[in-house]
Structure formats: structure tokens, C-alpha cells
Amino acid sequence: MADHTGEKTRVDTSSIKTTTLLSFVLFALFLVMVLWGLSNFFLSRYYERARTQEVIRTADALEVQFRQAPHEDFDSYAVQTAGTNGIYIRIDSPDGSLIYDGTSTVKDTGAFGNDIARIRRKLESSASGNVTETVREGSSNNSRLIYAAHISSSGVVSTLYIIAPLYPDRVTVRILTNMLIYISFIVLSVSIFLAYILANRLSSPIENLTASAKELSNGNYNVRFDGASFTETKELAKALNKASYEMEKTDFYQREIIANVSHDLKTPLTMIRSYAEKIIDISGDNPEKRNADLGVIISETERLNRMVGDMLSVSNLQSNNVEMHMETFDLAAAAKEVYESFLVLSSSQGFDIRFHPCKPSYIVGDRSRIMQVMTNFVSNAVKYSGDSKFIDIKLTKGSRKVAFHCIDHGVGIPSDEISHVWDKYYRTSANHERGIEGTGLGLAIAKGILNLHSARYGVESEEGKGSDFWFEMETVRKPAEKKDRKEKKDRKDKK
Ligand code: ADP
Numbered sequence: 001m002a003d004h005t006g007e008k009t010r011v012d013t014s015s016i017k018t019t020t021l022l023s024f025v026l027f028a029l030f031l032v033m034v035l036w037g038l039s040n041f042f043l044s045r046y047y048e049r050a051r052t053q054e055v056i057r058t059a060d061a062l063e064v065q066f067r068q069a070p071h072e073d074f075d076s077y078a079v080q081t082a083g084t085n086g087i088y089i090r091i092d093s094p095d096g097s098l099i100y101d102g103t104s105t106v107k108d109t110g111a112f113g114n115d116i117a118r119i120r121r122k123l124e125s126s127a128s129g130n131v132t133e134t135v136r137e138g139s140s141n142n143s144r145l146i147y148a149a150h151i152s153s154s155g156v157v158s159t160l161y162i163i164a165p166l167y168p169d170r171v172t173v174r175i176l177t178n179m180l181i182y183i184s185f186i187v188l189s190v191s192i193f194l195a196y197i198l199a200n201r202l203s204s205p206i207e208n209l210t211a212s213a214k215e216l217s218n219g220n221y222n223v224r225f226d227g228a229s230f231t232e233t234k235e236l237a238k239a240l241n242k243a244s245y246e247m248e249k250t251d252f253y254q255r256e257i258i259a260n261v262s263h264d265l266k267t268p269l270t271m272i273r274s275y276a277e278k279i280i281d282i283s284g285d286n287p288e289k290r291n292a293d294l295g296v297i298i299s300e301t302e303r304l305n306r307m308v309g310d311m312l313s314v315s316n317l318q319s320n321n322v323e324m325h326m327e328t329f330d331l332a333a334a335a336k337e338v339y340e341s342f343l344v345l346s347s348s349q350g351f352d353i354r355f356h357p358c359k360p361s362y363i364v365g366d367r368s369r370i371m372q373v374m375t376n377f378v379s380n381a382v383k384y385s386g387d388s389k390f391i392d393i394k395l396t397k398g399s400r401k402v403a404f405h406c407i408d409h410g411v412g413i414p415s416d417e418i419s420h421v422w423d424k425y426y427r428t429s430a431n432h433e434r435g436i437e438g439t440g441l442g443l444a445i446a447k448g449i450l451n452l453h454s455a456r457y458g459v460e461s462e463e464g465k466g467s468d469f470w471f472e473m474e475t476v477r478k479p480a481e482k483k484d485r486k487e488k489k490d491r492k493d494k495k
Helices: 016-068 071-085 109-125 170-217 231-281 287-318 331-349 367-383 429-434 442-452 479-494
Strands: 088-092 098-101 130-136 143-153 156-165 326-330 352-356 362-366 390-398 401-408 456-462 466-474
Touching: 016 071, 016 130, 016 143, 016 156, 016 170, 071 088, 088 109, 109 130, 109 143, 109 156, 170 231, 231 287, 287 442, 326 331, 331 352, 331 367, 331 390, 331 401, 362 367, 362 466, 367 390, 367 401, 367 442, 367 466, 442 456
Parallel strands: 352 390
Antiparallel strands: 088 098, 088 156, 130 143, 143 156, 326 362, 390 401, 401 466, 456 466
């Protein structure tokens, strides 16, 4: 039996939280390392340079003071300067006797004798009037600066010596180290804190979206996706909300179509059964009545056939499983054929269908499928033309384009439903009230066919006023013209 008590909680190293946290901590560690490296390598160099400049500035100030101030004033000035700057100051008279040997915070002033003697010789052989020298202190990395310059007061030229250590004293080093430790600690804690906040802010909308998606997959269409405040997650939430809306819609239509189709299938099946029974029981011996009853059976089977055909067409178009027979044909002539097939309605049911042709307009497409689209538009116009019974079939030819319009003056489509009429199984709300027969598949088939032809299509409609279903395709040259030109060219080439 597996023992779960000792099981460790595994850290998901590829999660946003862990990745963000690790990245931030690594970056902070890198920063801290750079900080320590910089302070070790560059601080001493920077300190040396700054200290040298400071010593030269101090020397200039001392010279000015030496020239102007009486002896005692200079003494106190020098003592103060040596104290504040942590340097050793000495001034020798021209004959080499000591004028001033300043107190110094620099320890071991006695050891400077050699330095003074060496720099004095250097200064004597130098033309510039001042010299500086840096000396390493024993085996340590520390060094000191020795500065010597001629300074004059009342025409008498004396020599100023300054000796300054070029390394921060222990207290300063300790303060700097402590500061670095504090900074490192602050950088690390701030990074971990920020990483934690950021990781949570980044992952929480994704976790919410995942939770909602799980609910959706369980069939809860009421779930709403919340993308929090990030543009990307907001976009994702928007897309998921749309997907869930579409899923809900499809689910709804599918359920409705099952109800509708079973109802629609049941009616012809009941008719077929009752007429067949009637033939057996009553009209079997009467050829006239029997033929009339058989006629009903045939027309009901045709209706069934049409419905099943529609369903097959939609599923084939959806899976791109359709064979197209492309040819160049005149759309105006094909539209006229469609118009003529509906003419019988004009006489039998009082429809006024008018045809407004255009000049022959050749397009490349599957003629029978394009005719299926036009037939669907016109039969819808017939179905939904209400009492007006007045339909216009119009062709308009533009430059390199031809459009087919089927305009009715019937019930129209409510504006909030207009974008859905091309969806499969969609039937406008008004249909249910009127009980108009249909599967909601005709326009979905038309849409599939028109898309396969890269045609533009659409509908303009106003509720209660009627609709204009249209599509537009690019025209090509008349095929014969092409052939003629090819023949002419061939003949020319032969010559
Ligand atoms: P149906 O078999 O229901 O007619 P269609 O796919 O051909 O299916 O049409 C989808 C829906 O679009 C119809 O149910 C109807 O509500 C609406 N519709 C189509 N054509 C028209 C029209 N000319 N006028 C008003 N509504 C229409």
C-alpha cells in the first residue's frame, strides 16, 4: 500500500510563480554580486584618485594660508587640516630646518623620514615645483601618497610635504561593508517580495481562467471568464467568453434542431404511413384515388429526402469534403433558370416574382451549387414574404463584378438576429410562432458554398419591411472569346 503521509509537495518548476520568483532572485543575486565586485575592484582605485586630488587641493590651500597668515595662525590651520583630512603635514625652511611638523592622525610619522628624503631629492631635480609619489606599504595592497611642493612667503621659498594614506580607514571600510550588507539584504528582500506579488498577479487571472474553463467543460455555459487587468489575459478572457457563448448557442441550436428535425421527420412519416394504410384499406382498388394517395406518399418522401440531403450537405461543407465542378458560366443565364423554376408559383399561389437581368456576366464556379444558393435565397423569399408575395430577383453588373440580389417585401429579420441567420440550425424567433417549415440549414449551406467560391455575400433586412439577400463574384471573360484569341494567336505564330 502506498504511504501518502511522507509524500513531499512537489514544486512545479515550470509554473509562472516559480519561474518569476527564481528569475527575480537570480537577478537580485547577480546585482548583489556586481555590487560587491564593483566595491572590491573599483572602490580602492576611485578612493586613490579622489584622495590624490584632495591632497593637491589641500596643498594649494595650505600654500595660500602659509603666505598670508602669521606663524601661529598657520599652525592652528595646519593642525586642523591634518586632523580633518587624516594627513601628515610638514614644512621645511630653505636651509632644511623644520618650520612646521604638523600633528597627524597618520600613525608612525617617524617612518616618513625616508619618504621625505627621497621626495626632497626628486623635487630638487624637478622643474615643475611640485612632485607626487605613490608608495606601496609593505606586503599589503595599501599605499600612501607623498606630495612635495615649493611654497613661498615674503620671498622666502620653503618646502611643503604632505603624506596621506590612500586607503579608507578601518571604520570607513566597516561602514561601507555594513552598508553593502544592508543593500544586499534590501535588494534580495525587495526582489522576493516583488516577485511574489508579480507572480501572484500574473498567475491568478490564469488560474481563474483555468477554473472557469474547467467549469465550461462540465457544461456550465453560465460561467464568465475574467481576465483581470492584463491586456493579454483580458483578450484571452474575451475570446473564451465568445467561445463559451458560441458553444452555448450551438448546443442550444443542436438541441432545438433535434426537436425540430424529429418533429419534421415525424410529420411526413406519419403521412406516408397513413396514406399507405389508406391504399391498403380503401383506395387500393380505385386507380384514381390510389394514384392520388401514392402522389402524397411520393411528395412526402421527397420532403424527407430534401431534409436528409440538407443535413448531409452541411456536414460535408463543414468538413470540406465537397467535390467542386468548376466551369466558366453566365450567372445571368443561371439566375434566369432559377427564376423560371419559380414561375409556376406565380400562377398557382399568386406570387409576383420579377426578374431584372443584366448583360451576360461570366464567372468561374460550380454552376449547380451557385444555382442551389440562388434557389435557396428565392425559396426563402417565398417562405418569408408574408402577405406581400412580391419578390425581385436582380442582377447588377459592375466593372469585373456581378451581384445577385433576391429582394422580398415580407417579414424581414430583427436586427439582433441578422448576424445569426447564416449559422447552421438557426431560425429566427418569429419562425417558431408562424410555424414555417424549415431546418435552418439552407443559409448555412449557401454560406459554405459561397465561401468555397471566395464570394462576398450578405443580407440587408428590416423587420416588417423585407430582406435583400445577395452575393457578389468576380467576372471573367467569356470563354469563347478566350478561345478565339488563342486561335488567332496560334494562327499568327504559325505564320
Ligand atoms: P430555413 O430552412 O429555416 O429557412 P435557412 O438557413 O434558409 O433555414 O434560413 C435561416 C433563417 O433565416 C430562417 O429560419 C429565417 O428565420 C431567416 N430567413 C432566411 N431568409 C429570410 C427572408 N428572406 N426573410 C426573413 N427571414 C429569413
